[in-house]
Structure formats: C-alpha cells, structure tokens
Amino acid sequence: MPMSSRTISPEIQYADLSQQGDTAQLGMWVFITTETLFFGTLIFTYYIYRILYSHEFDVAARDAVLWCGSANIGILITSSLTMVLAINAAADGRRRAMIWWLIATAALGMCFLGIKGYEYNLDYNDKVVPVANFEMKPGEAPAGELFWVFYWVGTGLHAIHLTIGVGLVLYMLLWRIRRGEITPDYYAPLEVVGLYWSFVDTVWLFLFPSIYLVGRS
Amino acid sequence: MTTIAIDLPRNYATEENTIVSWLFTKDHKRIALLFFASITFFFFIGGFAATMIRLHLATPGGLLQPSVYNRMFTVHGVMMVWFFLIPSIPNTFGNFFLPMMIGAHDLAFPRVNLLSWYVFNLSGLVLLYALVMGGIDTGWTFYPPYSTQYASGYVFAAALAVFINGFSSIMTSLNFVVTTHRLRAPGMTWLRLPLFVWAMYSVSIVMLTATPVLAMDMFLLCVERFIGVGMFDPSRGGDPILWQHMFWFYSHPAVYIMILPAMGVVSELISCYARRPIFGYLGMVMALMAIAIISFFVWAHHMFVAGISIYSAVVFSLLSFFVAVPSAIKVFNWTVSLHKGSIVFDAPMLYALGFVLLFTIGGLTGLIVATLAVDVHVHDTYFVIAHFHYIMVGGTVSAFFGGLHYWWPKMTGRFYPESWARFAATLTFVGFNLTFFPQFILGYLGMPRRYYTYVPAWESWNLLSSAGASILAVAYALPLFYLGWSLLYGRRAGPNPWGATGLEWTTPSPPPTHNWELTPTVKLGPYSYNPEDGSYITQDGVKHAYV
Numbered sequence: 001m002p003m004s005s006r007t008i009s010p011e012i013q014y015a016d017l018s019q020q021g022d023t024a025q026l027g028m029w030v031f032i033t034t035e036t037l038f039f040g041t042l043i044f045t046y047y048i049y050r051i052l053y054s055h056e057f058d059v060a061a062r063d064a065v066l067w068c069g070s071a072n073i074g075i076l077i078t079s080s081l082t083m084v085l086a087i088n089a090a091a092d093g094r095r096r097a098m099i100w101w102l103i104a105t106a107a108l109g110m111c112f113l114g115i116k117g118y119e120y121n122l123d124y125n126d127k128v129v130p131v132a133n134f135e136m137k138p139g140e141a142p143a144g145e146l147f148w149v150f151y152w153v154g155t156g157l158h159a160i161h162l163t164i165g166v167g168l169v170l171y172m173l174l175w176r177i178r179r180g181e182i183t184p185d186y187y188a189p190l191e192v193v194g195l196y197w198s199f200v201d202t203v204w205l206f207l208f209p210s211i212y213l214v215g216r217s
Numbered sequence: 218m219t220t221i222a223i224d225l226p227r228n229y230a231t232e233e234n235t236i237v238s239w240l241f242t243k244d245h246k247r248i249a250l251l252f253f254a255s256i257t258f259f260f261f262i263g264g265f266a267a268t269m270i271r272l273h274l275a276t277p278g279g280l281l282q283p284s285v286y287n288r289m290f291t292v293h294g295v296m297m298v299w300f301f302l303i304p305s306i307p308n309t310f311g312n313f314f315l316p317m318m319i320g321a322h323d324l325a326f327p328r329v330n331l332l333s334w335y336v337f338n339l340s341g342l343v344l345l346y347a348l349v350m351g352g353i354d355t356g357w358t359f360y361p362p363y364s365t366q367y368a369s370g371y372v373f374a375a376a377l378a379v380f381i382n383g384f385s386s387i388m389t390s391l392n393f394v395v396t397t398h399r400l401r402a403p404g405m406t407w408l409r410l411p412l413f414v415w416a417m418y419s420v421s422i423v424m425l426t427a428t429p430v431l432a433m434d435m436f437l438l439c440v441e442r443f444i445g446v447g448m449f450d451p452s453r454g455g456d457p458i459l460w461q462h463m464f465w466f467y468s469h470p471a472v473y474i475m476i477l478p479a480m481g482v483v484s485e486l487i488s489c490y491a492r493r494p495i496f497g498y499l500g501m502v503m504a505l506m507a508i509a510i511i512s513f514f515v516w517a518h519h520m521f522v523a524g525i526s527i528y529s530a531v532v533f534s535l536l537s538f539f540v541a542v543p544s545a546i547k548v549f550n551w552t553v554s555l556h557k558g559s560i561v562f563d564a565p566m567l568y569a570l571g572f573v574l575l576f577t578i579g580g581l582t583g584l585i586v587a588t589l590a591v592d593v594h595v596h597d598t599y600f601v602i603a604h605f606h607y608i609m610v611g612g613t614v615s616a617f618f619g620g621l622h623y624w625w626p627k628m629t630g631r632f633y634p635e636s637w638a639r640f641a642a643t644l645t646f647v648g649f650n651l652t653f654f655p656q657f658i659l660g661y662l663g664m665p666r667r668y669y670t671y672v673p674a675w676e677s678w679n680l681l682s683s684a685g686a687s688i689l690a691v692a693y694a695l696p697l698f699y700l701g702w703s704l705l706y707g708r709r710a711g712p713n714p715w716g717a718t719g720l721e722w723t724t725p726s727p728p729p730t731h732n733w734e735l736t737p738t739v740k741l742g743p744y745s746y747n748p749e750d751g752s753y754i755t756q757d758g759v760k761h762a763y764v
Contacts, residue, residue, distance in 0.1 A: 012731050013316075013323040013400060023325050023399040030391050030425060038429035041463065045437070053454060130446045143454030149446045153437070 008186050021188025028192045032199045039157070039203050043210060046150045050214070053143035058215035060140050060147035063128055068119035069212040072112050073204060079108035080201045083169075083194045093184040095177075102173050105197065109166040116159055154207050161200045168193045228630070228727040243327035244730055249313035250628075251334050256301050256309065257697075259341060263296030268690060271652075275683035277673050286669040287354035288370065294357025295375060299382045300341055302609055303471060306478035307424075308333070308389055310620050311417045313628060315393055317721035318411050320402025320739060322731040325395040333388035336381060344378035347371035356667060358464060361449035361457045365441045373442045380435040383428045390421035390428075397421075402720070404739030408502070409756065411719050411743040412495065415502050416481020419509040423470045423477070426513070431467030434460065458523055465516035473512040475609050476576070477505060479616030480547055483569045486619050487551050489717045490566035491558030492751045492763070494744040497550045504543035504550075511540050521592045530589055537587035544580050548573060558748045563715075564638030568619030571646040575611025579604060582657065597667075600660025603653045611649050618645065618696065625700065626714045630727045631707030637699040644692035651685025713755070716763045718745055720756050 014020040050057045086101035127135035128148050136144060172193055176182050182190055229246045239247060266289045273280045273289070281289065316324055324330050347353060353370035355363060364372050397410075397418045410418075437448050438460065447453025449460045488495045495501060517525055517533040551573050560566065582604040586592050595601060618641075625633050655678040662678075664671050671679065713722040720739070724732055740758030747753065751763030 011323075011327075013321055013325065013327070015736070019399065023395055026398060027326060027329075027391060027395045030394055031387075034387050034391070034425050034429045036429075037426060038433055041430045041433035042437075045433075045459065045463070048456075048459065049454070052456075056454070131444050142452070145446065146448070146454050149440070149448060153440060 008181060008183070017186045017188075021186060021191070024188045024192050025195065028195045032195065035161075035199060035203075039154075039206070042150070042154055042157070043206055046154070046210060049143065049146050049150070050210075053146070054215070056140050056143040057147045059137065060128075060144035061211065061215055063123075063126055063137070064151065064212050065119050065122050066212050066216070068115050068122070069208050072115050073208045075108050075112045075115070076201045076204050079105050079112070080198050082108065083197045087187065087190055087194050090182055090187040090190050091184060098182075098190075099173065099177065102169055102177075106166050106169040106173070109162055109169070109197075113159060113162060113166070116155065151211055154211065158200065158203055158207060161203065165193075165197050165200050168196065227729060228725065229730045230629075230727055232730055241331070243323070243331060245312050245316050245324045245327065245330060246628075246728065248327075248330050248334055249309050249311075252304060252308040252312060252337070255334070255338055255341065256304055259296050259300035263293050263301055264690070264693065266290070266293035266296065268686065271683040271686040273669070274671070274679050276680070277670050277676055279670055281669070283669045284354060287356075287667070288352035290667060291353050291356055291375075292348060295344065295353075295379070297609075298357055298471065298475075299379055300344070302475045302613055303386060303424075304337065304389070305475075305613065305617050306482060306620065307393070307417060307420060308337070308385075310413075310482065310624060311393060311478065312389070314624065314719075314721050315414055315417050316396060316400070317724065317728065317732050318414050318719050319397065319400060319405050320720050320733070320737045321396060321400035322733065322736070324392045325400055326392050329388050330392055333385045333392075336388065337385035340378045340381035340385065343374055343381060347374035347378065350374070358468070359435075359438060359460075360464075361438065361441070361455075361460050362451070365438065365449060373439055376435045376438050376442070380432055380439065383432045383435075386424045386428045390424035393417050393421040394425065402736050402739055405720075405756075406739075408499070409739055409742040411481075412484035412498070412501055412505070413478075413481035413719075415505050416477050416479075416484070419505040420474055420477040423474050423509050423512060427467045427470040427474070430463055431471075434463040434467065458520070458525070461520050461523055462517070465519045466513070469516040469519065470509075470512040472605065472608065473508055475613045477508060479572065479576075479613040480505065482616040482620040482623075483551065483572050485717070485719070486565045486569035486623055487554050487573075488744040488746060489623070489715055490561045490563060490569070491555050492561070492716075492746045492748045492753070493554055493556075493558035494746055495550065496553040496556075497546070498742070498744070500546050501550055504546040507543040508540060511536070511543070515540060515587075518587055518592070521589060522596050534587055534589040534592075538584065541580065541584055544576075548577055548580070559751060562639070563622075564633070564635060564642045565619045565623040567639060567642035568615045568622070568645070571642065571649075572612055572615040572619065575607050575615065575646075575649065579607030579612060582607065595660055597665055598660035599656040599664045599666055602666050603656035603660060606653045606656070611653070614693075615645060615649075618642070621696070621700075623715065624721075625703070626710030627721060627726050627728070629704055629707070630710055631703050632710050632714065633696075633703045633707060634699050637695065641692050641695040641699075644688060644695070648685050648688030648690075648692050652682050652689050653685070655679070655682040655685070713761070716751065716753050716761065718743055718753050718755050723755050723757055723759075 008017065010017050010020045082101045082104040086098050086105060089098035089101055123129060124133055127133050130145050130148050134145060172190055176189055229244055242248060269289045270293060273286055350371050353372050353375045355368050355372060359376060397414060440446060441448040447455045449455040449457045484495055484501060515533060515537045517529060518537045521530050586595060586601055586604055622633055622638050659675055659678050662675065664675055710726050712725050720737055723737065737757050739756050741754060741756060743756060745754035752761060753763065754760045
C-alpha cells in the first residue's frame with residue numbers, strides 16, 4: 001500500500017479536527033453507557049434468578065464448557081492489547097505497525113467467534129439448547145432451563161457485538177486507512193473503534209465468571 | 218421549481234428542493250420536519266383509536282366487540298407513548314432548535330440523526346404490520362404471562378417495534394447530550410443555556426439511561442414469546458413481577474421523558490409572552506435535573522397491588538412524593554414569572570397557561586395516587602387514567618401545540634392566523650377538561666380501566682367525557698387546516714416576530730442551511746426582557762425595542 005495522506009477538513013459543525021475527534025469519543029462513551037445498562041439489566045436479571053435458584057443454576061452451570069470460556073477470555077484480553085498498540089502506532093505515525101496490530105486484533109476477534117461457534121456445537125450435542133434440543137438433567141428442574149436461556153441470550157448478544165467490532169476494524173483497515181484518512185494528526189475514528197472493542201471485551205469479563213465460574217468449586 | 222425559489226431568500230427548505238435531497242439530508246432542521254411528518258401520522262392513528270374508545274364508552278352497551286375494544290386501547294397506548302409523546306418535542310423542536318439555541322451549525326452527528334428517523338419509521342412500520350395483521354390486546358404494558366402465553370395477537374411484532382423504536386430514542390438523545398457538551402458557541406456557558414436546552418439535556422439523560430433497560434426487557438419478552446422459554450413463566454421458574462419491575466424502571470422515567478421537554482417549551486413561552494425574565498433560573502435548572510434523577514427511584518409505585526413487599530411499597534410511596542418538590546418549584550416559578558409582567562395573550566401563551574393549570578392538576582392528583590392507602594382504592598381505575606392524561610395530554614400536548622405556534626414563523630417564515638389559533642387553544646382547554654375531569658369522578662366511583670363496559674349509573678359521566686373528546690378532536694384537527702393554509706397564504710414573518718431573546722431568533726426566518734455564516738458569540742444569559750417597555754436583549758448582546 002502506498003503511503004498516502006489526504007488533507008482532512010472538519011465537518012461544518014466543528015471548529016477544527018481536534019474538536020471533531022474529541023466529540024466523536026464522547027459520543028462513543030455515551031453509547032457505551034447505554035450498552036452498559038443494556039447488558040447490566042441482563043446480568044442483574046440473571047443474578048436475581050441465580051440467587052433464587054442457586055442449586056438448580058449450579059447444577060446446570062456445570063455443563064458449560066469451561067475451557068472454551070477460559071481460552072476466549074485470554075484471547076479477548078489479548079485483542080484489547082493489540083487494539084491499543086494499533087492506536088499507539090497510529091498516534092506515532094507508524095503506519096505499518098498500526099496495520100499489523102489491527103489485523104492481529106481482527107484475527108483474535110474471529111478466533112474468539114470460532115471457538116464460540118465450536119462451543120455452541122458442543123452445547124447442542126450436550127442437549128442444552130432450550131426448546132430446540134433440551135434435556136432437563138437431574139437436579140435442574142424446574143429452573144435449570146433458565147440458566148441456559150441466559151447463557152444463549154448473553155453469549156449470543158455478546159457475539160453479535162463482537163462481530164460488529166470485527167466489522168468495524170475491517171472497515172478501518174479496508175476503507176479509512178487505505179484512503180489515508182487515519183493520520184497522526186487525526187486518528188479519532190480508530191480510537192472510537194478501540195473504545196467499542198474494549199467495551200465488548202469488558203462485557204466478557206463479566207459474562208465469563210458469571211457463566212463459567214460461579215458455583216464450580 | 219427554480220422559478221419559485223427566486224422570490225424567497227435561500228433557506229434550509231428551499232435550497233436544493235428535491236425528494237432525494239430531503240431523504241438524504243443531514244440538516245437537523247430538515248430532519249426535524251421529517252420527524253414532524255412521521256409523528257403527525259402516528260398521532261392521528263393513536264387519535265383514531267382514542268376516538269373509537271370514547272365512542273364505545275359513550276353508552277354502557279358500547280359499539281365495538283370486546284376483543285376489538287381491547288385492541289383499540291392497546292393501539293392507542295402504544296402509538297401515543299412511543300410514537301408520539303416520547304419523540305414529540307425532542308425529535309422535532311429539539312432537533313430544530315437545540316443546535317440553533319446553543320449557536321451550533323448542526324448537531325454533533327448529523328448522519329446518526331438521519332438514521333434515527335429511518336429507524337423510527339422502521340419501528341412504526343413493524344407496529345403497523347402488527348396492527349394490520351390483527352392487532353394486539355395486551356395493553357401498552359405487555360404484562361406477562363398474558364402477553365407471552367395467552368394473548369392471541371401479534372405481540373412479538375409489537376414488542377419488536379418498541380425494541381427498535383428504542384434505538385431511535387437513544388440515537389437522538391445521544392446526539393443531544395454530546396452536542397450540548399461540545400458544540401456550544403463561544404460565551405454560551407452552562408448557566409446561559411435557555412431552559413429548553415436544559416430540558417432537552419435532562420430528558421436525554423433519562424432516555425439514555427432508561428431505554429436500554431426496556432430494550433433488554435422487550436428482548437427477553439420477544440425471546441419468551443418467539444421461542445417459548447419460561448423467562449417470565451412461573452411454572453418454569455420465571456417471575457412475571459420481574460417483568461413489571463424492569464418495565465416500570467423504564468416506563469416511569471418515560472413519563473418524565475414526556476413532560477420534561479414540555480416544561481422547557483413552557484419556560485420559553487411564559488418569559489417571552491410575559492416580557493419578564495424567568496423567575497429563579499437556577500432553581501428551574503436544578504428542578505429539571507432533580508426530576509430526571511428522582512424519576513429512577515419511584516417505579517414500583519405502579520406495582521403497589523402487584524404483591525410487592527409492604528416495606529418497599531412504603532419506601533416507593535415516600536420517594537414518589539419527592540417528585541412533587543421540584544415539580545412544585547417549577548409551577549411556582551412560572552407563576553411568579555407572570556407577576557408584574559406585561560402579558561400578551563397570544564395563542565402560544567394560552568397553550569402555556571393551559572399547560573401550567575393542567576399540569577398542576579395532574580401533578581397534585583399524582584400525590585393522591587402515590588399515597589399507598591389511597592392507591593389501593595384507585596389503582597387501575599379511571600382516576601389513574603385521568604391523572605396521567607392531565608400530565609401527558611393536558612401538559613405535553615398543550616406545550617407541543619404552544620411550541621408549534623411559537624416557532625412556526627421561524628420554521629416556515631410565515632405567521633399563523635392568530636384568531637384561529639387562539640380559538641383552537643381555548644377549545645383545547647375546554648375540550649380537554651370536559652373529557653378528562655369526569656374520569657376523575659368515574660375513577661373515584663370505582664370504574665376500572667380497560668373494561669369494555671360499565672354499570673348504567675356511570676353513563677352520564679361517560680357521555681360527558683365522550684362529548685368532551687369530540688371537542689378535543691376538533692381542537693387538535695384545526696391547526697392542521699389553518700397552519701396548512703398559512704404555509705401558502707400566511708403573512709411573511711421577520712427574523713424575530715415575538716421579540717424573543719434566544720439565539721434562534723437572530724437568524725432570518727426560515728434559517729439558512731447551516732444556521733449562521735459565522736458562529737455567534739454569546740454575551741449574556743437568556744430571558745433579558747424588560748416588562749416596563751417590553752424591550753429585550755438577544756443573547757448575542759444586541760438590545761432591541763419591542764414593537
């Protein structure tokens with residue numbers, strides 16, 4: 001890729017690029033607030049039922065595939081690191097490093113989704129898909145199914161968010177960076193994607209212990 | 218088309234006037250007008266349902282089949298709450314005037330703003346699909362287990378529509394919060410913001426924090442209804458009361474989502490038409506923020522008879538009383554702002570005064586239903602219906618029409634016909650009270666809400682209410698005609714026909730595409746009116762005589 005640089009001018013409502021970038025970041029922070037409440041409601045509801053039916057949920061949770069969840073938390077935390085390194089490289093004008101760190105980030109994200117897909121397959125064979133393929137195991141009734149409802153809703157919504165994140169990173173790589181729109185003077189779009197990426201990572205930091213760890217000992 | 222544009226100065230509406238230029242516009246003012254079109258459409262669908270309800274209830278025998286009646290009140294609720302009242306003032310006046318009032322050239326994220334309109338219409342289409350296919354009969358509250366297991370209508374589509382609608386709310390309010398933080402013109406400090414901007418800011422905070430909770434709630438309802446799991450089904454471990462908690466955690470603040478913008482509009486109107494600075498500006502700001510915050514701690518007062526613990530009921534009852542404090546501060550300050558003013562009884566002011574009176578009645582009856590012991594008696598009766606219609610219809614819709622008349626010359630460059638408008642404003646007030654005051658009495662006598670029939674002894678009050686509704690319908694339809702007429706034949710308006718102080722009045726009417734050639738500099742706070750001669754100082758520091 002040739003080293004191209006375009007003059008980027010701010011949109012009409014901004015005085016300069018730094019105001020535009022600053023505003024974009026605030027926008028993402030506000031969006032993350034709403035997302036926190038969205039996932040927060042789910043996790044809160046989950047714990048209400050978990051406390052109400054602690055035994056049933058403990059029994060049901062033993063069928064969650066621990067190694068998949070654990071591998072995935074390692075992968076996601078690493079991907080947040082590579083994302084930040086990409087932003088650092090953008091700020092320093094190290095274009096090649098930025099591109100490689102972003103490729104690494106997207107690859108780790110897809111790796112997470114691959115493992116998650118494999119885990120879903122294991123879950124299906126284990127008959128823990130509510131309604132579609134579900135078998136109530138001894139000691140689970142009546143609320144054990146609810147654990148799996150939360151499992152699918154929580155991890156499913158998280159996977160959708162991560163897929164969007166991978167899409168955003170690819171959009172940065174294939175469109176914004178290729179067109180020379182990310183420069184050391186203006187790399188706010190990349191920072192905004194980075195904020196989103198770390199948020200999705202953080203959601204897993206809460207989902208992982210709630211699903212895989214609580215009550216395992 | 219070009220020949221028509223010659224006699225008008227170039228403005229946001231005439232510049233490049235093609236269908237495509239409107240559908241792909243990034244101009245906040247055009248998007249505001251697009252929202253006007255959408256919400257007007259939904260308002261008349263919701264209004265049609267209300268008409269059917271009142272026609273049906275005019276006599277105990279009724280007019281509709283019970284199942285049709287149930288569908289009518291559900292449509293009315295869902296349409297009016299999510300498709301008219303919540304977006305009514307923010308997405309139209311907020312979109313149009315928030316950037317202009319703070320001296321910005323546009324909102325922070327114009328594309329997100331346009332996307333919000335498309336998402337809003339998409340959610341409307343999904344809801345219309347649910348209605349056309351056979352409707353829903355759950356009431357706007359979608360309580361399980363009825364909604365998830367027994368209701369026969371298109372609950373999934375309707376709940377999905379509400380879910381999608383939330384994205385639009387979030388996009389618009391996110392835009393408002395970020396714009397207010399980052400795009401204020403030089404000199405526009407926080408305490409120089411007009412109260413309308415503060416109202417938009419506080420309502421946006423509530424929308425941002427409440428909507429995601431409803432989104433998750435609706436999402437889980439959709440999952441239960443569509444797939445058939447037992448999230449809220451007691452026989453499979455679920456808890457239907459949990460739905461109610463999550464629903465009201467959104468839907469009680471939603472009441473304030475509807476009223477806070479109206480309070481902002483009324484503050485602008487009262488100070489302008491009384492030619493007086495608003496009394497206690499800082500108190501008004503703090504009251505707005507206090508209402509926004511307290512709104513999150515009162516939700517369970519909707520559930521006093523749903524089997525919640527008596528201790529939490531007592532706490533929620535007490536917390537609900539706290540809302541009255543900032544609300545009373547606002548009413549007192551509006552009243553004192555009128556004192557020794559030189560009041561002009563133009564149509565917007567009539568609407569604003571109507572708002573203050575009706576909001577006061579709605580607010581005081583709110584204290585009655587917040588009282589634990591009394592609520593057990595009036596819960597789910599017409600008393601509650603009357604109470605919240607006084608707030609939402611008497612309050613918010615009056616303020617909406619007040620704002621519509623006040624800003625009409627700015628938006629269109631034309632005056633509306635004043636005497637027709639005064640007539641409509643008066644008619645609204647009369648029709649509204651005739652419709653809803655009898656419902657207080659009916660509710661107190663024990664008539665339950667959502668029943669499709671009633672005992673014959675209540676017929677006269679119901680007939681009175683239905684008669685009032687027909688007057689109200691005329692009052693709401695009238696502006697459609699005379700405002701439409703004024704678009705073509707109305708007298709041309711100057712930049713500042715009312716002599717108001719906000720920055721939005723310092724541009725030509727209608728404003729040019731990016732509002733200002735140069736970003737204005739703000740010299741002083743809002744509402745610098747002198748009641749003695751009516752003179753005023755606009756926020757850019759220019760003193761004007763009152764004509």
